[in-house]
Amino acid sequence: MKSSRFDATVLTLGFAFLYIPIIILVVYSFNASRLVTVWGGFSLHWYQTMWSNEGLMDAAWVTARVGVISATIGTVLGTLAALTLVRFSRFPGRMLFSGMIYAPLVMPEVITGLSMLLLFVAVGVDRGFWTVIIAHTTFTMCYVAIVVQSRLLTFDRSLEEAALDLGCPPVKTFFTITLPLIFPAVVAGWMLAFTLSLDDLVISSFTTGPGATTLPIKIYSQVRLGVTPEINAICTILIGLVTIGVIIASISTKRAELRRQQDEHLAVGRGAT
Amino acid sequence: MAAVSEARSDENASPFRWLVVVLPYVWLLLFFVAPFLIILKISLSDTAISQPPYTPLFQGFGALSDFLAQLDFENYLFLTDDPLYIQSYLSSLRIAFISTVLLLLIGYPIALAMARAPLAIRPTLVMLVILPFWTSFLIRVYAWIGILKPDGLLTLLLHSIGLLGPEDQVQIFRTDYAVFVGIVYSYLPFMVLPLYSALEKMDNSLIEAANDLGCPPLKAFWRITFPLSLPGVIAGSMICFIPITGEFVIPDLLGGADTLMIGKTLWTEFFGNRDWPLASSVAVILLIMLVVPIMIFQNQQKKVA
Numbered sequence: 001m002k003s004s005r006f007d008a009t010v011l012t013l014g015f016a017f018l019y020i021p022i023i024i025l026v027v028y029s030f031n032a033s034r035l036v037t038v039w040g041g042f043s044l045h046w047y048q049t050m051w052s053n054e055g056l057m058d059a060a061w062v063t064a065r066v067g068v069i070s071a072t073i074g075t076v077l078g079t080l081a082a083l084t085l086v087r088f089s090r091f092p093g094r095m096l097f098s099g100m101i102y103a104p105l106v107m108p109e110v111i112t113g114l115s116m117l118l119l120f121v122a123v124g125v126d127r128g129f130w131t132v133i134i135a136h137t138t139f140t141m142c143y144v145a146i147v148v149q150s151r152l153l154t155f156d157r158s159l160e161e162a163a164l165d166l167g168c169p170p171v172k173t174f175f176t177i178t179l180p181l182i183f184p185a186v187v188a189g190w191m192l193a194f195t196l197s198l199d200d201l202v203i204s205s206f207t208t209g210p211g212a213t214t215l216p217i218k219i220y221s222q223v224r225l226g227v228t229p230e231i232n233a234i235c236t237i238l239i240g241l242v243t244i245g246v247i248i249a250s251i252s253t254k255r256a257e258l259r260r261q262q263d264e265h266l267a268v269g270r271g272a273t
Numbered sequence: 274m275a276a277v278s279e280a281r282s283d284e285n286a287s288p289f290r291w292l293v294v295v296l297p298y299v300w301l302l303l304f305f306v307a308p309f310l311i312i313l314k315i316s317l318s319d320t321a322i323s324q325p326p327y328t329p330l331f332q333g334f335g336a337l338s339d340f341l342a343q344l345d346f347e348n349y350l351f352l353t354d355d356p357l358y359i360q361s362y363l364s365s366l367r368i369a370f371i372s373t374v375l376l377l378l379i380g381y382p383i384a385l386a387m388a389r390a391p392l393a394i395r396p397t398l399v400m401l402v403i404l405p406f407w408t409s410f411l412i413r414v415y416a417w418i419g420i421l422k423p424d425g426l427l428t429l430l431l432h433s434i435g436l437l438g439p440e441d442q443v444q445i446f447r448t449d450y451a452v453f454v455g456i457v458y459s460y461l462p463f464m465v466l467p468l469y470s471a472l473e474k475m476d477n478s479l480i481e482a483a484n485d486l487g488c489p490p491l492k493a494f495w496r497i498t499f500p501l502s503l504p505g506v507i508a509g510s511m512i513c514f515i516p517i518t519g520e521f522v523i524p525d526l527l528g529g530a531d532t533l534m535i536g537k538t539l540w541t542e543f544f545g546n547r548d549w550p551l552a553s554s555v556a557v558i559l560l561i562m563l564v565v566p567i568m569i570f571q572n573q574q575k576k577v578a
Contacts, residue, residue, distance in 0.1 A: 007385070014379070021413065024416065084297060102571045109521070111519060114543060114553065135304075137300075138304040141297065195407050224526075
């Protein structure tokens with residue numbers, strides 16, 4: 001089995017490449033020394049200075065609010081867009097619509113950011129918190145649409161049809177049948193939207209205004225001045241939060257899947273007897 | 274919908290039904306399409322030292338003839354005059370192309386190894402590829418500064434294993450090489466996942482048949498595996514190539530002063546020189562350059578959907 005040894009080597013090297021920089025960053029956030037290359041012993045000093053850095057904390061708070069609001073609006077719009085893509089095969093401008101969903105996924109951020117900014121200036125809106133939210137909602141809804149769309153494509157429509165045949169109104173059918181069934185994808189879409197919003201530097205920089213400095217903007221301006229262990233500390237906290245979130249999400253989807261399988265077995269078993 | 278809506282024409286009466294289409298449609302028209310029309314308009318207007326720093330072009334529908342008379346291609350002519358812009362475009366395309374090839378060379382073996390791994394551990398492997406993507410892009414690029422700096426960890430490592438003399442330092446940081454490292458690192462999951470999903474679907478018995486008939490493994494790979502994974506290769510290459518061309522963060526943080534990329538030039542033109550019309554024309558040309566790859570990407574996505 002020469003090829004399996006080759007595969008194992010490739011995977012080990014690949015994952016080492018992906019993870020070592022992040023691990024180094026986390027380890028050095030606990031470094032007592034200010035120098036990146038000198039290990040001065042374990043210390044939580046940088047977490048303390050980070051905590052008392054008001055500018056950084058304000059930015060974190062703005063980022064969290066922008067993330068929650070834009071991910072929520074983006075998830076609603078993205079889910080509707082996914083329904084449109086899968087369930088409505090013919091309406092005027094369908095080509096344009098699917099183009100508008102796929103294009104932002106690959107569009108260079110400098111173009112999206114600049115064009116958004118010019119729109120806000122043209123209509124005379126003051127840039128700030130809400131303009132960042134509109135910009136984030138616009139690009140995150142497309143990611144949500146793709147995630148939910150893939151779930152809708154494998155969706156068994158017979159349940160929906162049964163409800164409709166039995167006289168359930170379409171809106172009620174959506175909320176009692178369709179939505180619960182696609183809910184894991186909707187949640188995954190929300191999480192993706194939230195992390196994309198947390199992460200965004202370029203589009204935020206173009207669309208932000210006074211009082212709406214987000215964490216990536218803050219981190220970027222400090223990184224330009226040089227590497228500081230304080231930034232390592234805040235990055236470590238962000239990585240920790242995201243890792244916990246992803247683990248919880250994967251465990252809960254696995255549990256839901258297991259429960260669904262058990263229910264199915266139960267139902268089939270009852271049907272047989 | 275055509276077939277289904279015939280069966281349930283009563284559903285069409287629901288006003289909510291159309292809300293499903295109209296809400297996202299209007300949002301995207303307002304905040305994605307309209308901004309592009311504005312960017313196009315401003316790229317054709319004159320620079321003015323005011324706030325906003327361009328002369329307003331469009332003042333109501335009555336002034337349409339004035340509007341047309343005012344349009345000029347001054348900014349575009351300026352772009353062709355100054356070699357900086359042409360060099361930035363060419364350099365962006367070059368860096369994006371080399372990075373995409375590197376990503377394919379590194380990503381393909383990883384995706385292939387994942388697809389050949391035992392079924393039980395595949396979801397874990399996919400998860401391990403996705404996980405770094407969930408951590409901030411900026412943080413991941415920043416992590417490389419500490420490694421690649423002349424007095425950084427790479428120099429330290431090479432000193433300790435004796436590959437580098439004690440006086441020498443690794444001179445990668447603030448060069449194009451560092452940009453390639455940053456790009457390959459940041460975009461690797463985007464390349465691996467489409468490749469993996471194409472390779473995973475492949476029927477293994479084809480390779481077995483080829484082996485049984487005496488085809489050498491390498492030849493079997495080029496004749497069977499690679500052609501069948503081509504949709505993944507195209508999707509992965511487009512997902513990487515298009516955004517890399519307009520990349521700003523990586524060349525700005527890891528690249529040197531001589532690393533020309535159009536995203537960086539646009540950013541400087543906008544935030545540094547405050548020349549909005551020129552920045553807009555830079556963006557319009559970048560968009561025109563990317564129309565063909567974007568079309569390829571969309572076709573690929575529609576086929577998958």
